[in-house]
Amino acid sequence: MRRTRSPIREHGRGAWLLALVALVLLVVVAAACGSSNSGGTSPSASASAAVGVLPSPTPGSSITVVYHYPAPPKSLLSQFTAQTGVKVNWVEVGWDNLQTKIAAAASSNTYFADLTDVDWSKVGQYYKTGWFTQLNPYFDASSLKSDMPQIDTFQANGQLLAMPFDASYTVTTLNTKLFKAAGQSATPATVTDYTNALNALKSKGVVANPLDIPFAAAEGLSTYWYQTTAAFGGQVLDTSYNPLFTSPSSAGYKAMQWMVNAYKTGLVPKANIGVSDYQGFTSEMAQGRVASVFSDYSGTVASVYDVPSSSKVVGQVQYIPTPGTGSGTVPNLANPDGIGIPKTAKNVAGALAFIKWFTNTQNQAIWGGLNGPSDVISGFPLPARVSSLQLLAQSGKVAGSQELLTLLKTSRAQFPGPGAPPWYAQFSNSVYTNIHQAAAGSQTVQQAVTNIANQVNQLKAS
Amino acid sequence: MSGESVSTGRKRPRRSGRFLPYILLSPLVLFIGALALYPTIVTTVQAFFTVNPLDPPTRFAGLANFRALWHNPFVRESAANTVLYIIVGVGLSTLFGLGMALVLQRRSHWRGVILALIVLPWALPAVVEAVIWGWIYDPTFGVLNSVLKSLGIINGYHVWIGIGRVVSIVLIELVQVWQITPLAALLILAALQSIPQELYEAARVDGAGRWEMFRRITLPLVRPGLAVAMVESLILSLNVFDQVYVLNGFAPGGASIMLQTYQISFNNLNFGQGYALSLLATFATMLLSLLILAVVYRRVEF
Numbered sequence: 001m002r003r004t005r006s007p008i009r010e011h012g013r014g015a016w017l018l019a020l021v022a023l024v025l026l027v028v029v030a031a032a033c034g035s036s037n038s039g040g041t042s043p044s045a046s047a048s049a050a051v052g053v054l055p056s057p058t059p060g061s062s063i064t065v066v067y068h069y070p071a072p073p074k075s076l077l078s079q080f081t082a083q084t085g086v087k088v089n090w091v092e093v094g095w096d097n098l099q100t101k102i103a104a105a106a107s108s109n110t111y112f113a114d115l116t117d118v119d120w121s122k123v124g125q126y127y128k129t130g131w132f133t134q135l136n137p138y139f140d141a142s143s144l145k146s147d148m149p150q151i152d153t154f155q156a157n158g159q160l161l162a163m164p165f166d167a168s169y170t171v172t173t174l175n176t177k178l179f180k181a182a183g184q185s186a187t188p189a190t191v192t193d194y195t196n197a198l199n200a201l202k203s204k205g206v207v208a209n210p211l212d213i214p215f216a217a218a219e220g221l222s223t224y225w226y227q228t229t230a231a232f233g234g235q236v237l238d239t240s241y242n243p244l245f246t247s248p249s250s251a252g253y254k255a256m257q258w259m260v261n262a263y264k265t266g267l268v269p270k271a272n273i274g275v276s277d278y279q280g281f282t283s284e285m286a287q288g289r290v291a292s293v294f295s296d297y298s299g300t301v302a303s304v305y306d307v308p309s310s311s312k313v314v315g316q317v318q319y320i321p322t323p324g325t326g327s328g329t330v331p332n333l334a335n336p337d338g339i340g341i342p343k344t345a346k347n348v349a350g351a352l353a354f355i356k357w358f359t360n361t362q363n364q365a366i367w368g369g370l371n372g373p374s375d376v377i378s379g380f381p382l383p384a385r386v387s388s389l390q391l392l393a394q395s396g397k398v399a400g401s402q403e404l405l406t407l408l409k410t411s412r413a414q415f416p417g418p419g420a421p422p423w424y425a426q427f428s429n430s431v432y433t434n435i436h437q438a439a440a441g442s443q444t445v446q447q448a449v450t451n452i453a454n455q456v457n458q459l460k461a462s
Numbered sequence: 463m464s465g466e467s468v469s470t471g472r473k474r475p476r477r478s479g480r481f482l483p484y485i486l487l488s489p490l491v492l493f494i495g496a497l498a499l500y501p502t503i504v505t506t507v508q509a510f511f512t513v514n515p516l517d518p519p520t521r522f523a524g525l526a527n528f529r530a531l532w533h534n535p536f537v538r539e540s541a542a543n544t545v546l547y548i549i550v551g552v553g554l555s556t557l558f559g560l561g562m563a564l565v566l567q568r569r570s571h572w573r574g575v576i577l578a579l580i581v582l583p584w585a586l587p588a589v590v591e592a593v594i595w596g597w598i599y600d601p602t603f604g605v606l607n608s609v610l611k612s613l614g615i616i617n618g619y620h621v622w623i624g625i626g627r628v629v630s631i632v633l634i635e636l637v638q639v640w641q642i643t644p645l646a647a648l649l650i651l652a653a654l655q656s657i658p659q660e661l662y663e664a665a666r667v668d669g670a671g672r673w674e675m676f677r678r679i680t681l682p683l684v685r686p687g688l689a690v691a692m693v694e695s696l697i698l699s700l701n702v703f704d705q706v707y708v709l710n711g712f713a714p715g716g717a718s719i720m721l722q723t724y725q726i727s728f729n730n731l732n733f734g735q736g737y738a739l740s741l742l743a744t745f746a747t748m749l750l751s752l753l754i755l756a757v758v759y760r761r762v763e764f
Contacts, residue, residue, distance in 0.1 A: 100728045129515040217713035271601035273624040425729045433714050
């Protein structure tokens with residue numbers, strides 16, 4: 001009797017075969033996804049003989065720059081290609097999204113870009129994770145310091161992890177027209193003068209809520225507190241990262257109390273509980289709904305308030321030295337972006353050549369407006385170099401250049417000494433959520449500072 | 463003609479043809495395997511490891527990630543928030559979906575147009591919808607304030623999102639309800655249209671009113687569609703992220719469990735805890751889905 005093959009067995013064998021094929025393919029895909037980039041650093045890039053000597057890029061090669069600013073004008077990028085033979089693919093990605101991509105790509109050891117953003121707040125984290133190429137062999141931070149005052153921000157334990165993409169610091173802006181309308185012609189020099197002036201604007205009905213503080217639970221609220229703390233004569237963490245804000249007499253405590261009081265007494269619009277930093281600039285300050293931002297960003301006068309198509313306060317807003325509590329100058333805290341090379345970059349030589357070109361004196365001035373609006377990088381806050389800012393000030397093309405130049409020279413790192421801690425993201429998260437909750441009324445300032453301090457101590461211990 | 467072919471009455475499939483279904487299916491199996499199965503296995507395994515670039519090397523941690531999550535007040539708060547998102551999301555989308563399906567069941571010349579219009583919110587990206595609703599809720603120039611004020615319901619403009627936890631969550635979830643209700647309506651409508659009209663005619667002959675027919679015929683027989691719609695709403699509400707992020711940022715008063723997972727993984731770089739929280743969210747989705755199916759779903763045969 002001939003044995004017939006059972007259809008069930010046939011299906012069973014087919015299923016096994018299918019499973020086997022799928023498994024093999026899955027393993028192949030997984031292996032492909034997980035494999036590291038073998039292209040990595042080109043040999044020429046790792047063999048630089050002396051500081052400042054860059055390896056020659058390979059003509060005909062290309063680099064991918066992923067950044068949260070738009071690309072420089074094509075005509076200028078073409079000049080770079082003509083000089084070096086390296087083609088530039090610029091991909092613009094939003095800041096938040098970009099940070100996620102950097103973390104995801106680096107943690108899986110996958111190629112993502114040859115150049116990307118290194119935010120000042122991430123330097124400690126990147127130092128510890130080792131995700132970015134050290135630039136010390138190629139750029140001498142100590143000799144560049146006088147022309148690039150914020151270069152220190154991108155160093156951790158002597159390692160230079162990025163070059164400044166721009167210069168940016170927190171600075172006070174005020175609408176002179178609205179202040180004058182309330183009889184406040186003199187520039188407020190102290191926090192008390194400033195608060196009194198704001199109260200005058202409110203009581204005289206010039207503006208219902210004259211002050212912008214972005215109370216949304218986001219990074220902008222944290223940096224606002226750091227700058228306000230500096231105005232009250234202190235800083236939030238010491239060089240060993242111990243909290244300095246727990247005592248009611250400390251600058252950090254007073255600063256937070258001042259911010260929360262400003263919200264509760266109506267100096268700040270109630271809507272600001274959900275307003276982030278740039279929303280405040282564009283929908284409040286630029287529309288004349290508020291008269292001042294205590295911790296604004298350098299460059300917003302030219303890039304936001306003096307833009308006729310989107311601003312109602314053109315020519316009315318100016319930078320002022322941040323008011324303090326004593327007679328000394330209040331430091332303006334550095335808030336720059338850097339440009340760095342991920343460890344998984346494929347074309348390191350090309351990337352180094354691009355950094356050198358992008359950060360040179362002439363180009364930095366061009367990104368800031370030296371050639372006029374057509375060559376500006378939209379939203380670019382300020383050139384990273386003093387020499388570039390001097391060119392801008394001499395040209396007279398950018399509002400407030402002279403004031404910004406003066407303030408740039410005295411700007412200070414957010415965390416002087418060791419730089420941002422590796423656990424800065426958790427710290428900042430604790431800062432903005434707790435201040436947000438204090439303003440929303442779900443906890444007191446005392447509870448907020450206690451919670452933040454507990455978080456710092458926990459992070460230090462971990 | 464051979465005897466064998468007469469006895470079977472059909473052609474034996476050629477050897478190559480037997481594998482055709484498997485060959486055709488294999489890309490899909492591979493796709494699902496690579497994008498769903500493989501990540502699930504990795505997530506499950508890594509949830510029991512310390513995976514943190516700030517605290518190398520990767521090492522076995524047992525249940526430490528789960529313990530840390532349990533002791534994290536932000537995780538507990540976001541879990542409680544997510545329960546509220548689910549209650550509002552599943553409750554309202556099912557209710558509105560049923561109502562819309564009942565209206566759409568009636569034959570009308572405009573049904574096609576109405577169907578196309580109600581599907582529109584479902585087709586829009588969640589971020590776009592959140593931005594639009596952000597304008598509606600805006601405390602300074604939002605439509606919500608101006609409508610409520612003109613109706614005399616409120617005296618002055620209110621800040622809707624960010625102050626009160628429950629109000630914030632309900633308003634944020636309303637945006638998602640607006641998005642997912644059309645799909646719920648379509649699922650329920652499909653179930654409604656499969657109910658034989660004879661049942662209603664027989665009930666009418668027996669003197670049943672509209673409410674009686676809805677309670678005793680429609681509702682029991684539409685349960686398979688309701689169950690599927692509720693499970694779909696549950697999955698989306700439990701995974702709500704875009705609307706929360708756009709409307710309320712990282713404020714703990716409205717943070718969802720997915721927002722917390724993002725924070726832990728990509729902000730704090732604690733991928734081990736992120737995997738663990740994802741795993742817990744997956745289990746919660748499965749358990750709640752099974753619960754809905756057990757309570758709501760009934761096999762219906764006509």
